[in-house]
Amino acid sequence: MSYAPQPLSDTHDLEQTKAWLRTYQRVRAATEAICAPLHKEDYMVQSMADVSPPKWHIAHVSWFFEAFILKPFQPGYQTLDPAYDHLFNSYYETHGVPFPRAERGAISRPTVDDVYCYRAHVDKAMQALLENPPEEHLPEILRRLELGLPHEQQHQELLLMDIKHILAQNPLCPAYRDDLAPGLAPTPEQEVPPLGWLDYPAGIREIGHDASRGGFAYDNEMGRHRQFVEAFQMADRPVTNGEFLAFMQAGGYANPEHWLADGWATVKAEGWRAPLYWVERDGVWHHYTLGGLVPVDLSAPVCHVSFFEADAYAQWAGARLPTEAEWETVAQDVPLTGNFVDQDHLQPVAAAKADGMPGQMFGDVWEWTGSAYRPYPGFRKLPGSLGEYNGKFMSGQMVLRGGCCATPADHIRATYRNFFPPEARWAFSGFRLARDPPTSKGMPMADHSEPRITLHPLSRRVRVLVDDSVIADTGNALELREKGYPPRRYLPRGDVAMAKLSVSHTVTHCPFKGDSTYYSLPDLSDIAWSYDHPIEEMQAIAGRLAFDGDKVTLQVE
Known part of the structure; x- marks a missing residue:
């Protein structure tokens, strides 16, 4: 295009x-x-x-x-x-x-x-x-x-x-435009499905702009070259707001284990606790858009996150960011269509199920890669002052791919290399996950001897109180232990005063457990959550409730 x-x-x-x-x-x-x-x-x-x-x-x-x-x-x-x-x-x-x-x-x-x-x-x-x-x-x-x-x-x-x-920055949160095209609210049958993984074999790939085919490309795309890419798996869509919210609620911004050193220093220095433009109002997350302040669409790709945040989420999720060679390998066979500025949303929107194809590779959000912005083999700057256009910025920047909801549709291509410093958040930037296959050439790719999550029956009595009111009392809790997090006790629904609770609007997705539903008291929001239909490995916690220890009193006797 x-x-x-x-x-x-x-x-x-x-x-x-x-x-x-x-x-x-x-x-x-x-x-x-x-x-x-x-x-x-x-x-x-x-x-x-x-x-x-x-x-x-x-x-x-x-x-x-x-x-x-x-x-x-x-x-x-x-x-x-x-x-x-x-x-x-x-x-x-x-x-x-x-x-x-x-x-x-x-x-x-x-x-x-x-x-x-x-x-x-x-x-x-x-x-x-x-x-x-x-x-x-x-x-x-x-x-x-x-x-x-x-x-x-x-x-x-x-x-x-x-x-x-x-x-x-204006406390009035004025809308740039009040006539933007709305995103389509998905029906239950069209809601964003759990993250899927697509397999790509190892092989030699051609990376970069093919000058022999003509067409414009920036000098930083030039130097088409062969690169061996190991076998990998790519997520079939970007990470959503709902999935990123699960990272936040799991203490992602408070746990240095997930962060690069520079990223953790930035989190502390800047006081980050959510993506840029997010603000919590009455227990519900909103974000500023070019159409004004609106509730966060949990099904849309997460946006306005830095490379540091994307990398931390990937670490928490047991995955990584794709290299730009992996990203281009996938994108070469994907139609160059998507949510660009021409669609007039000016905001990432939820997309339909990809059905075995990588979805939203172009448009919606620029996708952070794990690759530093460096020249390709054979790179040559343009002559004269125009040689300053790209080359002198090839230090301290990370590569993003795919365009976004503010990119003109006729501006993007599969070889396009955008770049920003790793702490930058004001671009329409998001990410998708990649990971190594479980095995390669018969050798283990990672040490899986210790599972990330284990479940343990708890014979001790667990009581949940809000002020002096007992919300739950059980001797049949399941303790879920997840690496890097405090243990969570999941209580049988029959031992919880469900009549006192109401379902809230909050829904999150955890890649290791599934989709969760949240519950509130009339004057205390989102005090508990439940995985009604967890992934197969977590069926033992199906329907049980876990409570937020920062909002209630948990007594283990």
């Missing part, structure tokens, strides 16, 4: 150039459509150093065409203001001196109106250039245009990321 009207060639006719002009106008119009719901006050805000004010974005993408196409190739071109070359240069040190990123919110002048005049000035000059291009420079003009248009599409996604972060 490509935004381009047709692949570039060594010969160019007038009709091809007109087609590129139409594509240029379409991409530029899409940027302004994203900004249309904003108020002028929104354009100026910089909510953190990584976020740029919307005004800066729409100026910078115009600066890109001016700096790399109009100034070199349009005879007599005059910029509106020479200072713009400093203000709106992002990081091209070999071109000039960029304005500091963290201070972009201080640029109150030029005004929003001035910036739109600047865009119109650049658009008029680009139209004139493409309608009457200098023949000797046309191949290079189109090559740079072929980079400049996806560059603007990247900033369209960044605009939506940054607008979301800006508006989320």
Whole structure:
């Protein structure tokens, strides 16, 4: 899939150039459509150093065409203001001196109106250039245009990321738009099924963009190469909000056992206890979306998590993140369709059962991989200042794949390599799990001598109290012991005062037990949970209730 009207060639006719002009106008119009719901006050805000004010974005993408196409190739071109070359240069040190990123919110002048005049000035000059291009420079003009248009599409996604972060800081939780396409609420027959695993054999894979097939790709996708990939299993869908909530409720953010050292340091320093934009209201988790604050859809892919959080969940779940070679191996045979910006949800949505195929590989959420962002064999930077586009960031970043709900559909491909620092959370980022097969070449892949979970009958009396009221009293509890967590006592339903409890709206999924239902008291939410239909290995706890020791008093006599 490509935004381009047709692949570039060594010969160019007038009709091809007109087609590129139409594509240029379409991409530029899409940027302004994203900004249309904003108020002028929104354009100026910089909510953190990584976020740029919307005004800066729409100026910078115009600066890109001016700096790399109009100034070199349009005879007599005059910029509106020479200072713009400093203000709106992002990081091209070999071109000039960029304005500091963290201070972009201080640029109150030029005004929003001035910036739109600047865009119109650049658009008029680009139209004139493409309608009457200098023949000797046309191949290079189109090559740079072929980079400049996806560059603007990247900033369209960044605009939506940054607008979301800006508006989320407002305690009023204002909606960016109140007319977004809703996600389809699944019927019971369509609810997200338990995670499935797909097997992929070992073998030599071709990784990276195949230049012989034509089509645009960034320089960081180039250097197609052979890579031996061991046998692996890939999850058939991304991890959902409900599954991630189970990790949270199991103390995932409080247990350093699951975390990389830098990740655990970040959790403590930042006070993380949930994905970005999540907030608990009256015992129910909500999250800020571009449509405002709404209850978390437990069936949708979890979003706005860092690499550290994705990796910690994978450790807790007894799995890992896929390498980018594994991810691309799977994606090569998957149709390039999904929930992109074109679907107008601007939020990950639940999908139907994959039926033996990997689901949601493209769109919804960028998927963290376990691979560092490094060059492929044979990587060569673009010549000149444009060589700074990707290559100089190949340190301290992790690779994400697949696009998201804010990505234009014609911008993504199976070889596309996105990258962010491991602590970044404001991108539409989620993840899916991978794991090694149980055995390979007859040798064990991991030590399974000690099971993760064991069940033990408990002959001691267990009582559950809230204040002075007895909620449960049994001598027939089952103690569930799970590595890294305190023991949980599961009580027979007949020994629990079920008439005092009501089913809550909370439902979670644990990959080792199954789907759980939560129970509340009138003034105390989610004090207990039950696995009514657990996985086969956990049938002994079916229908029993476990209680949250932080909310009730548990007495073991």
